[in-house]
Amino acid sequence: MKELDFLIIGQGLAGSLLAWTLHRQGFSVNIAHDPDYAGASRVAGGMINPITGLRLALADNTSRQLAAANSLYQQIADFFSTTVFYPRKIARLFKNDQEQDWYRKRASQPRYREYLGEPFSPATQTIPLSHELGGFYIRKGGYLDTCKCLDLLLQYFDNNNMTVSSAVKYNQLQVNADSIQWQGLQARQAIFCDGARMLNNPWFDWLPMQALHGDILTLRGPAIHDDTILNFGNWLLPLQGNTYRYGATIHVDHADPAPVPAGRKQLLAELNLRTSGKPFTCLSHHAGVRPATRDRMPFIGKHPKYDPLFIFNGFGSKGSLTIPSYLKQFTRLLCQQKPVDAECDISRYLEACHFD
Ligand SMILES: Cc1cc2nc3c(=O)[nH]c(=O)nc-3n(C[C@H](O)[C@H](O)[C@H](O)COP(=O)(O)OP(=O)(O)OC[C@H]3O[C@@H](n4cnc5c(N)ncnc54)[C@H](O)[C@@H]3O)c2cc1C
Structure with a gap:
């Protein structure tokens, strides 16, 4: 063993x-x-955007x-002598007058200064999509190449005999008082990072996960001026x-990870409205299920009845930004028994737990 x-x-x-x-x-x-189930991370855009929502909120x-x-991404990049996170300017195009009002309001608030860049007018030539109301730039954003990052880490785990290439069938996990056993392994603790599959996880299915299906496309299109990310509701x-x-x-x-043809159609129609007929060709269409939560806070903590079982999940639409900082809290819980913040601790849902 x-x-x-x-x-x-x-x-x-x-x-x-x-x-x-x-x-x-x-x-x-x-x-x-599980080699047969890619999960959300392998289709995600990996975007990190500090200013989001209709009110241009900064959490x-x-x-x-x-x-x-x-x-963390720099540490990984340094270790593998490559790049996994790409800092990028984000150009957010105004959708309506309210967003313009919010921009003016936010621009006068000191804590937004670091993140809010200058506005641009409808006449700005460098924005390749139509932007009749103008927009503004966001600083300190970018994207994580999630597939590259996961491939590097998987290769490293393989080389260090750390991977088991198999789905864990939940009913085959033997849970003892102070350890778990599964397929010839005994571990002091098992940590579920099973994404939207948590919906079928009998140990944690009492947590209110919200499956958010998403379609995403890879396109070929005309050359544009630079590598600024364009955000107009879609990105x-x-x-x-x-x-x-x-x-x-x-x-x-919607918890089925298969691509939805209507999703592709919707995305292309929305792009068409902004591109005045510029030819974009769809090269591929993927989809996944974001493991979101009803209160938009992750699910982190120890099982209320089975001490060796833990969960680290529920990162919704923002895993690239949020996972590294929650990781710090979670490793302190695992290694030093220090509690995590109440807002992400699964004990906030204890009344829903069906284990006595
Ligand atoms: C279309 C789309 C676009 C997105 N864009 C962005 C974005 O731009 N920026 C951003 O930050 N986030 C984005 N997200 C969200 C992001 O993908 C998630 O926040 C993040 O990837 C969640 O990571 P995770 O590891 O918790 O879940 P997942 O990536 O779903 O990973 C769960 C893993 O668990 C494995 N697994 C499940 N059950 C078992 C089992 N029983 N045994 C073994 N393995 C198991 C699965 O195979 C999978 O590999 C997007 C998501 C989608 C779907």
């Missing part, structure tokens, strides 16, 4: 960054990776989250060689 500190279930962004961090801290870790913890994300992310990631739809309570 192979003895471990941690078995991590799920090789998405949450599970991979957690396995990497615990391994670097000197713990013995294995990560179960209180954004600067802390950005610092943690930049530091258009320039890659290399006149290709673009473009997305994404949101279908609430």
